[in-house]
Amino acid sequence: DHLLAMGMVFKHSGLRAGDRALEYGAGFGQIALGLARMGVHVDTVDISAALSGAVQQQADHFQVPLQSHVGRFGDNPCPGRRYQLIFFYESFHHCVDFQAVVPQLAESLAEGGRIVLGGEPIVEHPYAAVPYPWGVRLHSEVAVVMRQTRWFELGFTEAFLYELFARSGLVGRRVDCEPSPYGRLYVFERATALRPGGAGST
Numbered sequence: 001d002h003l004l005a006m007g008m009v010f011k012h013s014g015l016r017a018g019d020r021a022l023e024y025g026a027g028f029g030q031i032a033l034g035l036a037r038m039g040v041h042v043d044t045v046d047i048s049a050a051l052s053g054a055v056q057q058q059a060d061h062f063q064v065p066l067q068s069h070v071g072r073f074g075d076n077p078c079p080g081r082r083y084q085l086i087f088f089y090e091s092f093h094h095c096v097d098f099q100a101v102v103p104q105l106a107e108s109l110a111e112g113g114r115i116v117l118g119g120e121p122i123v124e125h126p127y128a129a130v131p132y133p134w135g136v137r138l139h140s141e142v143a144v145v146m147r148q149t150r151w152f153e154l155g156f157t158e159a160f161l162y163e164l165f166a167r168s169g170l171v172g173r174r175v176d177c178e179p180s181p182y183g184r185l186y187v188f189e190r191a192t193a194l195r196p197g198g199a200g201s202t
Contacts, residue, residue: 001182008183009087009118014176015040019084022108024073025091029055029066036064040085043078045071071136073097075103082110090119093154099164103199106168115188117171121155122186133160161186 009031015021017039023032024025026044028051036042036059045067052068059066062100069077073095086105095101105115121137123130129138135144139156146153161173170188 001180004087004177004180005119005182006034007114008175008177008185009089010034010038012116012185012187013040013085013087014114016087020081020110021085021087022077022083023090024086025094026055026068027051027091029058029068031087031089032066033058033062035066035135036066037062038122040065042066043081043083044068045073045075045077047072074101076108081108082113083108083112084110085116086113087118088120092117092120093156094152095154096152098154102164102170103168107171109190111190113189115165117161117186117188118184119182120186121153122158122161122184123155124158126157130155130157133157158186 013021013035016039018041021032021035022041022181023044026032026046029044032044032055042065044052044055046068047070049070052070055066056068056090069079092098107143109115119132126132131138134154134156137153142153145151155195159173165172165188169190171191172186172188175185175187
């Protein structure tokens with residue numbers, strides 16, 4: 001499932017060698033490292049100094065253009081730098097201040113760039129575990145994880161997410177992955193950069 005999801009990010013990144021990408025909540029950084037090995041210049045941001053250091057060690061070992069940074073969601077690790085891709089994989093739902101973060105992401109996005117969310121708990125319609133536009137997911141295992149790890153575990157509806165990003169001038173679309181729900185992506189681009197087809201699923 002995770003390998004499929006990585007492939008979906010690669011396929012729909014819109015990147016070429018020499019472009020710049022920024023990943024938030026990189027964790028072990030396997031997607032970021034994969035992009036860097038393809039010649040993309042990658043910055044990662046993670047709140048964990050230990051994980052950030054581990055990602056940098058791998059990048060140095062492979063001698064790829066990746067620089068890891070300790071920071072928070074929305075931080076631009078190189079102020080003024082603009083990115084062709086900004087992405088989250090299984091991390092956006094940990095963002096407490098997401099309504100403040102999205103405008104920051106838009107400011108760091110290069111002309112023609114895109115924001116990609118992958119592996120996120122986003123639902124088409126409210127249901128028992130996410131009975132509102134956004135909020136803490138009500139699965140029993142989520143309650144356990146939050147209690148044990150102190151991670152914030154949100155869920156979102158598609159409509160809310162599209163409206164949230166639209167406030168910053170970004171139009172969203174869903175990219176389905178038939179083999180695995182982990183491969184489903186949400187891609188956000190400036191309305192002026194959209195090709196024919198518009199918003200919606202693909």
